[in-house]
Amino acid sequence: MTPQGVTIAHPDCLYIGGQWVPAHSGRAIELVSPDTEQVVARVAEADEADMDAAVAAARAAFDHGSWPVTAPAERVAAFRRMVDHLRARVPELAAAWTAQMGGLASFAGPMHGGSVMVLDQIAGFAERFAFVEQRPSMGAAVGLVAYEPVGVVAAIAPWNGPFGIMANKVAYALLSGCTVIMKPSPETPLEAYIIAEAAEAAGIPPGVVNLVCGHREASDHLVCNAGVDKVSFTGSTVAGQRIASVCGSRIARCTLELGGKSAAIVRDDFAIADAAKMLTGTITMMSGQVCAMLSRVIVPRRRHDELADAIAAEMKQVVIGHSDDPATQLGPLAMKRQLERVEMYVQEGRKSADLVTGGNRPAAMNRGYFMEPTLFANVSNTSRIAQEEIFGPVLSLIPADDEEDAIRIANESRFGLNGSVLTHDADAAYRIGRRIRTGGFGQNGLRMDFGLPFGGFKQSGIGREGGPEGFMAYLELKTMLLDAMPTAL
Known part of the structure; x- marks a missing residue:
C-alpha cells in the first residue's frame, strides 16, 4: 500500500x-x-x-x-x-x-x-x-x-x-x-x-x-x-x-x-512591515518544522510593540488548509505527537509571556494535526519557549536594549545552528554575523545553501x-x- x-x-x-x-x-x-x-x-x-x-x-x-x-x-x-x-x-x-x-x-x-x-x-x-x-x-x-x-x-x-x-x-x-x-x-x-x-x-x-x-x-x-x-x-x-x-x-x-533555536535580530534600518511579512512567512514554512528555523526574534525595545502588532496582523491572514490545496500557506504538523508537543509549549508560553495571536487548533479543521500560527511577545530569553526547540509555527518576540544586548541574547542559547539579521547594511550584517555563535548566518531571513557546509556550534x-x-x-x-x-x- x-x-x-x-x-x-x-x-x-x-x-x-x-x-x-x-x-x-x-x-x-x-x-x-x-x-x-x-x-x-x-x-x-x-x-x-x-x-x-x-x-x-x-x-x-x-x-x-x-x-x-x-x-x-x-x-x-x-x-x-x-x-x-x-x-x-x-x-x-x-x-x-x-x-x-x-x-x-x-x-x-x-x-x-x-x-x-x-x-x-x-x-x-x-x-x-x-x-x-x-x-x-x-x-x-x-x-x-x-x-x-x-x-x-x-x-x-x-x-x-x-x-x-x-x-x-x-x-x-x-x-x-x-x-x-x-x-x-x-x-x-x-x-x-x-x-x-x-x-x-x-x-x-x-x-x-x-x-x-x-x-x-x-x-x-x-x-x-x-x-x-x-x-x-x-x-x-x-x-x-x-x-x-x-x-x-x-x-x-x-x-x-x-536541533536549533535560531535568532533573527531586527535592526532599526529594516521596516516593521517588511520584517513582519518575512518573519511570518518563515515561521510558517513547513509548519515551523525546520531545524534552522528562525524561531526567536530580537527587536529593539522601543519597536517591540509595533512589530508584535504587525506580525499578528500578518499571521491572521495566513491560509491554513490541507497540504494538497494550492491555496494553503500553512499545512498540518507532521504527526499527532508533534501537535501535542507544540500545544504543550503553547501552554508553557502562556505562563511567562504574552500570547498575541494563535495558540489553538483552527476551529474549522476538526481532523488532522493543524495549529494556528502563534506569536508570543515580551518573551524572556531564559523561558522554555525561548530556550527549547518547539518545532512548530510558534514565534517568540524578545525585546533588547541595544545591538550589544541583542547579540548577547542571540548567543544565550545551548544551540548554535543558524541566525540572521534583518538589515540593509551588509557591513553590519557581516560584523554581527561574525559575533553570533552559529554554524550558519544569513542577512535578511532564513538562508540555506546545501552546496556550502551546513552544521552547528554547541549542542x-x-x-x-x-x-x-x-x-x-x-x-x-x-x-x-x-x-x-x-x-x-
Whole structure:
C-alpha cells in the first residue's frame, strides 16, 4: 500500500545485500496522513535481526567487495546513474512527502527538484576532489596523503526533510567509497525506498546500499552494532546525545546535525512591515518544522510593540488548509505527537509571556494535526519557549536594549545552528554575523545553501554536511612516506 502517485515495488520488504527481503519481524509500519489521520501506506518494519543482517551485508561489501577500491571516476558514473533515476521520480518524491508529513504540494515539487540538483553538485565535487595528494616531506622522498573511506555508514534521517537529508548522506558516503545502511524515520520511509530502487537500477553492487526502517529500539541496536564504523545522524539533540555516547564508547565516528533555536535580530534600518511579512512567512514554512528555523526574534525595545502588532496582523491572514490545496500557506504538523508537543509549549508560553495571536487548533479543521500560527511577545530569553526547540509555527518576540544586548541574547542559547539579521547594511550584517555563535548566518531571513557546509556550534551538532567539506566526514586520512613516486599515480 502506497499513496496515490507513488509506486514502490516492494514496500513489504527491506533492501539488504542487493535483495528485497521480508522483514524478520513480520510486522508493518503504518504511515498516517497528517491531513486526514488516515493510513496512507504500509512498509516493512525492521527489527534487531534485520539491523544485524544489514550491517553484515554492508560489512562484507566494504571488507571484501569492489566498491571501496573502485576508481573515483567510476563511482561518480554509477552515482550519476542513480541521480538520473531519482530525477525522473521527482513527482513521486514530492507526492510521498506531502502524503507522509503534510508538506505543501505547492512547494514539494521545487523542493525535491532542488534536492536532485544538489546531488548533481555533490557528484561534481567528487570529480574534483583529490583523493590522493602529494605533500612536501622531511621524512621521505615522497609524502602522500590518501583520503580513504571510513567504512560502513549508518545513515539516519529525520521525518521533516526525508529525501534531501538522506540522499545527501548516501551521496557523500558512496562517492567516498563507503557502504551505507539507510535508516529513515518510521514516519517518512518512502523516499529511502525510492533511493534504494535508484541504487538497484544504477547497478550499485550488492550490500553497498541497504535499507532498514524500524522503531527506536531497533534503531538503537543498529547504532550499537560494532560493525558500524560511522553514524551520520540528523535529528533531535536528545537522540544525538545517545548516539554520541554509544559511538564514543567504541571510538566510532559520528556526524551529528541536531536541533536549533535560531535568532533573527531586527535592526532599526529594516521596516516593521517588511520584517513582519518575512518573519511570518518563515515561521510558517513547513509548519515551523525546520531545524534552522528562525524561531526567536530580537527587536529593539522601543519597536517591540509595533512589530508584535504587525506580525499578528500578518499571521491572521495566513491560509491554513490541507497540504494538497494550492491555496494553503500553512499545512498540518507532521504527526499527532508533534501537535501535542507544540500545544504543550503553547501552554508553557502562556505562563511567562504574552500570547498575541494563535495558540489553538483552527476551529474549522476538526481532523488532522493543524495549529494556528502563534506569536508570543515580551518573551524572556531564559523561558522554555525561548530556550527549547518547539518545532512548530510558534514565534517568540524578545525585546533588547541595544545591538550589544541583542547579540548577547542571540548567543544565550545551548544551540548554535543558524541566525540572521534583518538589515540593509551588509557591513553590519557581516560584523554581527561574525559575533553570533552559529554554524550558519544569513542577512535578511532564513538562508540555506546545501552546496556550502551546513552544521552547528554547541549542542546543534558535530561536523558539517554539504560542499566539498562534506566528504571529510566519510574519509580517513592516511599519510604515506615513500622512496619514490608510485607509478599508479
